[in-house]
Amino acid sequence: MDAAAETEFSEFMNGRWLQLLRLGYVLTGDRGLAEDLAQTALARAYASWPQIRRAGDPDAYVRRVMVNANHSRFRKRRVAEQLTGAVPEPPPVEVAGGSDDRVTLMAALMSLPLGQRSVVVLRFWLDMTEAQVAQAMGCSVGSVKSQGSRALAKLRASAGLDGGVRREQL
Numbered sequence: 001m002d003a004a005a006e007t008e009f010s011e012f013m014n015g016r017w018l019q020l021l022r023l024g025y026v027l028t029g030d031r032g033l034a035e036d037l038a039q040t041a042l043a044r045a046y047a048s049w050p051q052i053r054r055a056g057d058p059d060a061y062v063r064r065v066m067v068n069a070n071h072s073r074f075r076k077r078r079v080a081e082q083l084t085g086a087v088p089e090p091p092p093v094e095v096a097g098g099s100d101d102r103v104t105l106m107a108a109l110m111s112l113p114l115g116q117r118s119v120v121v122l123r124f125w126l127d128m129t130e131a132q133v134a135q136a137m138g139c140s141v142g143s144v145k146s147q148g149s150r151a152l153a154k155l156r157a158s159a160g161l162d163g164g165v166r167r168e169q170l
Helices: 003-029 031-047 049-057 058-076 101-111 114-125 128-137 142-158
Strands: none
Touching: 003 031, 003 049, 003 058, 003 114, 031 049, 031 058, 031 128, 049 058, 058 128, 101 114, 101 142, 114 128, 114 142, 128 142
């Protein structure tokens, strides 16, 4: 890669890092995993930067890599059971400047299946159209509509989300 392309990618990466972290956090519910997803997406973008730059929409490419990497994380993960004599204490929930509503909403989002969570995050948090979400996830618009409908129904029925889910909470 030439120096101009390196500089362009560096500017792209620095300008998108926080947005990618937020997207990763909403997809995974974990800051460490969010950083891993963002780094994976940027590493893949760097490897293909000349082609991505010519295609014209690097943001869409990076979002798609993050969604796919998050899906792959579930496919590859094999959980080994560890039997213990006592149940470990759950870690304390850290809410930096957040509200109880956000904690409740994040818990409800994390309870959704991966595909439904991805649709909700892309559609309502990133304010993408159904066609853009379908492209980012590599599925049909009909799948996006049905997954979104099911996800919103589950979120509305979630305990703790009294008044339902408002768009500004996402």
